Amino acid sequence: MRPIQMVDLKKQYEHIKRDVDAAIHDVLDSCAFINGKAVQDFTENLGTYLQVKHVIPCANGTDALQIALMALGLQPGDEVITPSFTYIATTEVIALLRLKPVFVDVDPDTFCMNVESIEKAITSKTKAIVPVHLYGQAANMEAIMQIATQHNLYVVEDNAQAIGCDYTFKNGTTQKTGTIGTIGCTSFFPSKNLGCYGDGGAICTNDDQLAARLKMIANHGQSARYYHDVVGCNSRLDTLQAAVLNVKLKKLNEYIAARQKAAAFYNNAFAGNPNITAPFVAAYTNHVYHQYTLILKEINRNQLHEFLASHDIPSMIYYPVPAHRQKMFESFGGSAFELPVTDWLTQRVISLPIHTELDNDQLALITGKVNEFTHS
Numbered sequence: 001m002r003p004i005q006m007v008d009l010k011k012q013y014e015h016i017k018r019d020v021d022a023a024i025h026d027v028l029d030s031c032a033f034i035n036g037k038a039v040q041d042f043t044e045n046l047g048t049y050l051q052v053k054h055v056i057p058c059a060n061g062t063d064a065l066q067i068a069l070m071a072l073g074l075q076p077g078d079e080v081i082t083p084s085f086t087y088i089a090t091t092e093v094i095a096l097l098r099l100k101p102v103f104v105d106v107d108p109d110t111f112c113m114n115v116e117s118i119e120k121a122i123t124s125k126t127k128a129i130v131p132v133h134l135y136g137q138a139a140n141m142e143a144i145m146q147i148a149t150q151h152n153l154y155v156v157e158d159n160a161q162a163i164g165c166d167y168t169f170k171n172g173t174t175q176k177t178g179t180i181g182t183i184g185c186t187s188f189f190p191s192k193n194l195g196c197y198g199d200g201g202a203i204c205t206n207d208d209q210l211a212a213r214l215k216m217i218a219n220h221g222q223s224a225r226y227y228h229d230v231v232g233c234n235s236r237l238d239t240l241q242a243a244v245l246n247v248k249l250k251k252l253n254e255y256i257a258a259r260q261k262a263a264a265f266y267n268n269a270f271a272g273n274p275n276i277t278a279p280f281v282a283a284y285t286n287h288v289y290h291q292y293t294l295i296l297k298e299i300n301r302n303q304l305h306e307f308l309a310s311h312d313i314p315s316m317i318y319y320p321v322p323a324h325r326q327k328m329f330e331s332f333g334g335s336a337f338e339l340p341v342t343d344w345l346t347q348r349v350i351s352l353p354i355h356t357e358l359d360n361d362q363l364a365l366i367t368g369k370v371n372e373f374t375h376s
């Protein structure tokens with residue numbers, strides 16, 4: 001059996017090697033390493049895939065979030081509501097821009113922002129909500145957008161883990177995550193569902209004026225060559241990375257289906273196990289399984305991790321320390337936030353290998369060992 005990895009990028013590459021290598025060689029031949037044709041093509045292709053009016057490529061997902069918040073013209077001290085149960089980048093950029101992160105709790109079943117907590121956290125200083133589509137399923141966007149409209153707030157979706165995920169509104173219409181809020185942000189970090197072979201990111205919006213502003217900020221605040229209207233940054237998607245992404249975007253639906261198939265195998269194998277909770281999928285979303293994350297009941301997580309490791313099965317804790325308990329946020333009053341569900345989940349979640357290349361022998365071994373340890 002092939003060794004089990006959290007993500008098997010090598011085997012995935014082997015399947016697309018010819019196309020990727022050719023695309024990379026085209027870039028090498030053109031020597032247009034910055035803003036080359038592949039960048040324009042990818043920008044267009046991603047817009048078509050997501051059905052969004054504007055895509056602004058940038059250097060990584062963290063920059064995407066930072067540029068999005070910069071474009072909204074917020075003032076130091078303005079409050080931004082965000083989950084604490086997320087990757088640090090979501091909350092870090094808020095603090096970096098001297099805005100105030102206001103951490104709210106998540107739902108124990110979806111791991112995404114709890115809607116009532118958002119409403120309770122709103123003050124006269126609140127300017128934006130940053131929902132995270134954690135692990136690959138959408139936050140409750142219809143409810144979040146309603147709150148945002150009611151209180152005149154911006155919504156910046158952190159879609160780094162959920163590209164390709166579908167959100168279905170109560171009236172039956174479906175939209176891709178990252179295209180519902182004011183601005184959507186995503187990452188093409190190699191292990192993400194649409195990953196390049198280095199760093200990359202993108203920002204989406206349907207708002208023409210915001211799109212122009214986002215583009216300007218990502219390019220040194222430049223309006224015309226050597227004329228700089230606002231303080232911006234230098235954040236570009238490499239042509240080489242765009243070339244890889246053009247190949248992989250064509251495969252994205254197939255990749256999502258492969259992840260869903262692996263998740264279905266897991267769900268089926270864990271169905272009778274009372275000591276672990278398999279991922280719950282809310283009615284308004286599908287799940288693109290960036291992670292497959294269990295909640296452990298009375299199981300010692302470290303011991304399970306060690307037991308699996310002893311059988312060459314990797315597992316990971318996403319994330320062992322929530323943002324509000326990070327030292328980084330001490331001066332922002334982080335630990336003063338009471339987030340019982342976040343704290344509870346932080347102690348109990350464990351993520352199993354999930355990627356596009358898992359085969360049934362590997363899945364049988366993983367599920368067998370997890371059940372052996374947890375279901376006694």
Ligand SMILES: *Cc1c(COP(=O)(O)O)cnc(C)c1O
Pocket residue numbers: 060061062063086087089090132158160161186187188189199200201
């Ligand atoms: C990966 C990730 C980011 C940051 O993306 P980078 O490309 O690594 O900067 C932001 N938010 C979430 C939820 C992520 O998973």
